[in-house]
Amino acid sequence: TATIVWFRRDLRLADQPALSAAAERGAVIPVYVLDDETAAHRRMGAASRWWLHHSLKALDGSLRAKGSRLILRRGRCDRVLADLAEQSGADEVHALAHYEPWWRNAEKAVARRLDLTLHEGNYLAPPASVTTGSGGLYRIYTPFWRALSERMPPHRPAPAPERIAAPEHWPDGDPLVDWGLLPTKPDWAGGMRAEWTPGEAGAQERLEDFADHAARYEQERNLPSMEGTSRLSPHLHFGEISPAACWHRVAGAGGSAGTFLGELGWRDYAQNVILQFPEYGSRNGRDGYDGLRWRGGPDADADFAAWRQGRTGYPIVDAGMRELWATGWMHNRVRMLAASFLIKHLLIDWRKGEQWFWDTLVDADYGQNAVNWQWSAGTGVDANLFSRIMAPLSQSAKFDAAGYIRRWVPELADLPDSEIHDPPHPVKGYPRPIVEHRAARERALAAYAAAR
Ligand code: FAD
Numbered sequence: 001t002a003t004i005v006w007f008r009r010d011l012r013l014a015d016q017p018a019l020s021a022a023a024e025r026g027a028v029i030p031v032y033v034l035d036d037e038t039a040a041h042r043r044m045g046a047a048s049r050w051w052l053h054h055s056l057k058a059l060d061g062s063l064r065a066k067g068s069r070l071i072l073r074r075g076r077c078d079r080v081l082a083d084l085a086e087q088s089g090a091d092e093v094h095a096l097a098h099y100e101p102w103w104r105n106a107e108k109a110v111a112r113r114l115d116l117t118l119h120e121g122n123y124l125a126p127p128a129s130v131t132t133g134s135g136g137l138y139r140i141y142t143p144f145w146r147a148l149s150e151r152m153p154p155h156r157p158a159p160a161p162e163r164i165a166a167p168e169h170w171p172d173g174d175p176l177v178d179w180g181l182l183p184t185k186p187d188w189a190g191g192m193r194a195e196w197t198p199g200e201a202g203a204q205e206r207l208e209d210f211a212d213h214a215a216r217y218e219q220e221r222n223l224p225s226m227e228g229t230s231r232l233s234p235h236l237h238f239g240e241i242s243p244a245a246c247w248h249r250v251a252g253a254g255g256s257a258g259t260f261l262g263e264l265g266w267r268d269y270a271q272n273v274i275l276q277f278p279e280y281g282s283r284n285g286r287d288g289y290d291g292l293r294w295r296g297g298p299d300a301d302a303d304f305a306a307w308r309q310g311r312t313g314y315p316i317v318d319a320g321m322r323e324l325w326a327t328g329w330m331h332n333r334v335r336m337l338a339a340s341f342l343i344k345h346l347l348i349d350w351r352k353g354e355q356w357f358w359d360t361l362v363d364a365d366y367g368q369n370a371v372n373w374q375w376s377a378g379t380g381v382d383a384n385l386f387s388r389i390m391a392p393l394s395q396s397a398k399f400d401a402a403g404y405i406r407r408w409v410p411e412l413a414d415l416p417d418s419e420i421h422d423p424p425h426p427v428k429g430y431p432r433p434i435v436e437h438r439a440a441r442e443r444a445l446a447a448y449a450a451a452r
Contacts, residue, residue: 002027006095010239013160017119018094023161045359047328053181058199068164071173078109101278154244191326203235215255225403233363270367281370285381294349313433316396319408328362339376345440350377396421
């Protein structure tokens, strides 16, 4: 008999314990199920679908190099897997555990019909296992990280199975192109193709590139004009590389590489939060914010459109939003500024920003996106405050974003460093600021006071 390996956000062969366990049992049927029904309104956004297409293609290629292949099927995963088991005679399903609420429900549904074994491996430690002295889960990052650190280093990453035995007959599957994951007209993915190589090999390459300068991570990570961070986030999200592999490659790099390990800790922390608060992507984490009067109506809609298009008149925010649109990724410091600007300066509900990121990021991740948006909003279970309002102009100068702005906002490319963060108007082709910083700040604080 054969074993089904149910791939989801774990699209790799190395350090993939579900695949390794199945390969040891005998013949393996690797399957990916495109299941928009289970994910419902959390179905993957457009940028993620672009990534998924290429990642599945890469995974199929790696499997074929080992004499196997990837079967593609579409529909509700419990039904699809049950059909596949019946058609192929497979007696067990192995998969990695995932913590998005819809995946946890799906795992229960699959386990009702089939013999499902869940393995851990997409996080430094299983989120439910990082507990306080009394056995509860942490709400705040710092004590969470302290507890997680005590259990580090993680396991040594396992290599890909040497052999992946094929079943006697391959069950049929969909051709990938039939899924329509790629944009057609207009083709907006040119910037993504230029920036990324989805798949396990591309992930390995990114990790190697980063390991060379990981020792300077602390000094460079906040400077958007430099490539100071790893850009591993979409690879990690889709599980093309395991966090344990990243940890072991970077931990020995010296200098401030340890700060990077703490960011992997934030990734685990986000899962720990959605495990406790499954609706974190749509509900305020803290009481007292539900009464906040977000702006709505035509003016707010126009401001929201300007933010999405990178036409707010705040160069650092616009550069970030255009980088996002072009490449599906944005530098973390700029994500914080762009999010804060939407929420505080424009007084637009953080959930609208969260959804835009969900659709446009190649690393869109339910836990990480929700935790960071709620952190930016100050509505989360962590300690940040709504009343902390970032000043985009001075932050842009402080983090030396001139080169970054020149790259993404060509209208400003000729301005000197002294003017580019806060341009003297008029500038041909570039809008004036859609809100004035001080007035926007007052408006946000007043809305906050009224809600309390
Ligand atoms: P590095 O600095 O090299 O960090 C290494 C890894 O650590 C990242 O790949 C990521 O997996 C993790 N990490 C880093 N920073 C954070 C963080 N603040 N929270 C959680 N994990 C982190 N990250 C996502 O992966 N998906 C998202 O949907 C997402 N949405 C965000 C929304 C907002 C408003 C903000 C402010 C941040 C968001 N982030 C998200 C976190 C962070 O911006 C990205 O993980 C990071 O920019 C990815 O670049 P990198 O791989 O070069 O990061």
